[in-house]
Amino acid sequence: MNHTHLLSDTIKSLSESATIKMAQMARDLKSQGHQVISLSLGEPDFDTPLHIKEAAQKALDEGYTKYTPVPGLLEFRQAISEKFKRDNDLDYGVDQIVVSNGAKQCIANVCMVLCNPEDEVLILTPFWVSYGEIVKMTGAKPILLKAGIEDDYKVKAEALKKAITPKTKLIIFSSPCNPTGSVYNREELKAMADVINEHPEVMVISDEIYEYINFKSKHVSIGAFDNVKDQTITVNGMSKGFAMTGWRLGYLGAPKWVAKACSKLQGQFTSGATAFGQMAAAHALKSSLQHTYEMVEAFKSRRDLVIRMLKEIPGVNINQPDGAFYVFPDISSFFGKTDGQFTINNADDFAELLLTKAHVAVVTGSAFGADECIRISYAASEEDLTEACERMKKCLAAFA
Ligand code: PMP
Ligand code: GLU
Numbered sequence: 001m002n003h004t005h006l007l008s009d010t011i012k013s014l015s016e017s018a019t020i021k022m023a024q025m026a027r028d029l030k031s032q033g034h035q036v037i038s039l040s041l042g043e044p045d046f047d048t049p050l051h052i053k054e055a056a057q058k059a060l061d062e063g064y065t066k067y068t069p070v071p072g073l074l075e076f077r078q079a080i081s082e083k084f085k086r087d088n089d090l091d092y093g094v095d096q097i098v099v100s101n102g103a104k105q106c107i108a109n110v111c112m113v114l115c116n117p118e119d120e121v122l123i124l125t126p127f128w129v130s131y132g133e134i135v136k137m138t139g140a141k142p143i144l145l146k147a148g149i150e151d152d153y154k155v156k157a158e159a160l161k162k163a164i165t166p167k168t169k170l171i172i173f174s175s176p177c178n179p180t181g182s183v184y185n186r187e188e189l190k191a192m193a194d195v196i197n198e199h200p201e202v203m204v205i206s207d208e209i210y211e212y213i214n215f216k217s218k219h220v221s222i223g224a225f226d227n228v229k230d231q232t233i234t235v236n237g238m239s240k241g242f243a244m245t246g247w248r249l250g251y252l253g254a255p256k257w258v259a260k261a262c263s264k265l266q267g268q269f270t271s272g273a274t275a276f277g278q279m280a281a282a283h284a285l286k287s288s289l290q291h292t293y294e295m296v297e298a299f300k301s302r303r304d305l306v307i308r309m310l311k312e313i314p315g316v317n318i319n320q321p322d323g324a325f326y327v328f329p330d331i332s333s334f335f336g337k338t339d340g341q342f343t344i345n346n347a348d349d350f351a352e353l354l355l356t357k358a359h360v361a362v363v364t365g366s367a368f369g370a371d372e373c374i375r376i377s378y379a380a381s382e383e384d385l386t387e388a389c390e391r392m393k394k395c396l397a398a399f400a
Contacts, residue, residue: 014133018367022351026361037388039376040361042178042326044243046298049291052242052284059279068272071263072099072251079282080251087211088221090234092253098262099273103209103237103250106262108134110205110233110252111170113261115140119169124155125369126328128178128207132369140169144369149319149330153180153370157191164199171196174207176214179368179375180328181303181321186220193225203258205233209250212241212292214323215300223253230255238281240324241292247277299325302378302385309389310376313396325379328365332372339398347371358395360388 019041026038064073071077077094084090100106107130115121117139123131125146135142145163147155160171175184184192196204204222211219223232237250252262266272303320306327310318318329334344342357344350351364351374365373378385 010137013136015367017133018129019363022355022361022363025355029355029359029361034359036355036359036361037380037384037391038361039378039380039385039388040363041379042240042324042377043245043379044240044295044325045379045381046243046291046295048243048247049284051287052244052280055283056276056280059276062279064275064279066275068275068278070267070272071097071259072272073275073278073282076251076278076282079285080253083285084234084253087219088208088234089224090221090229090253092234096256096259097251097253098259098266099249099251099278100262100266101248101250101270101273102239103207103235103252104130105266105270106235106237106250106252107131107172107205107207108137109262109265110203110235110254110258111135111138111140112265113258114170114203116169118167120165120167121170121172122160122163122168123369124160124171124173126153126177126180126365126373127172127369128174129367131172135170135172141167143168146369148370149317149328149373152319152321153177153182153328154184154188157188157195160192161195161198164195164202168199168202171202171204172207173205174209176210176219176321176323178210178324179326179363179365179370179373181324181326183214183216183322184220184222185217189220189222190225193222193228196222196231197227200231203231203233204228205235207235209235209237209240210324211236212289213296213299213325215296215303216322233258238284241289241295242281242284243291243295244281244284247274247281249273249277249281299378302380302382303327305382306376306378306385306389309386309393313389313393314400315396325377327376327378328368328370328373329376330372331374334396334399335372337399344399347374350374354392354395358388358391360391 022040115138
């Protein structure tokens with residue numbers, strides 16, 4: 001008997017995460033014996049550095065097996081506070097920091113504590129899949145503010161200025177950006193800060209989870225501009241820079257009133273994050289970033305490889321992103337093309353074609369608010385990336 005009609009309107013109105021769905025489809029095809037190369041999930045293919053695992057083991061041995069304070073162990077929050085100062089020129093005291101089960105939960109916490117149904121949330125687009133759905137869960141309205149490949153997918157401050165209305169409560173963006181890899185530079189962030197500062201009741205979530213994966217420059221945090229520090233929530237986490245996706249540890253720095261509200265919400269929802277994981281993460285933040293830099297070097301040469309190979313495919317329009325581990329080519333020139341059997345009408349079809357015919361899993365741009373694009377994660381071996389690009393080229397030749 002089908003009881004799905006009993007589900008709440010909220011869950012019925014939500015889309016499934018496209019990145020997670022595509023990764024699962026790739027796993028399913030693989031388990032049926034197909035040689036699938038999955039470039040769908042945004043996850044470092046490296047293992048967590050050994051010294052971090054050892055710190056977790058030590059914490060377990062020392063008895064870090066109990067509930068922690070809801071906003072996180074003091075040792076971890078102290079390490080985060082020092083990290084914010086050291087890397088980002090941000091002054092967040094321990095009472096302004098909340099640790100959660102991943103940056104995803106940090107973002108959900110902030111949206112839940114700030115948004116009312118009548119509010120609008122401006123999302124710089126292309127955006128990471130979950131922003132829109134999290135905002136919808138609060139009842140607020142996501143407003144997509146989009147930039148195209150001709151602007152390296154970066155929204156200009158003038159466009160932001162025009163888009164803010166009396167209903168705007170929150171702005172969300174990531175830099176380095178998932179899905180585009182774009183990095184907003186100091187001047188661009190300063191211009192955005194000046195616009196936001198003109199609207200003191202508008203808050204901003206700066207999602208900096210790809211902070212370290214920046215090939216060109218030192219990371220800049222928008223919250224470091226004095227005129228918007230009281231409006232900014234800086235979100236970060238262990239998943240990407242330390243290859244710790246499965247540890248589920250994220251954190252935020254925020255004005256005290258926001259941090260306190262997030263802690264209150266989390267206290268009713270999930271409580272504090274895993275105790276021994278927090279101790280290991282504190283150790284990671286305090287230790288040398290050597291492993292991170294090695295990973296970043298590998299990502300950079302993979303980016304160059306993928307861009308070189310994709311540029312050889314007629315019809316694929318690609319820019320050069322400066323960070324994260326994604327490329328986001330515009331593939332709209334294929335729309336309307338057919339090989340006689342399959343017609344590509346949109347990016348969903350394009351991703352489906354690559355999965356079923358070339359056995360390469362990518363994510364449709366429509367999940368990120370850009371239905372002329374696809375996202376390719378290059379957090380995979382050079383061998384797999386080379387093979388995947390060759391397969392794509394071969395598959396797409398039939399649609400020239
Ligand atoms: N923000 C962005 C931009 C991401 O790509 C991710 C990746 N999942 C997250 C937040 C969430 O990261 P996590 O929950 O693993 O810390
Ligand atoms: N953030 C990653 C991605 O975009 C992991 C999957 C997810 O959490 O959505 O692929």
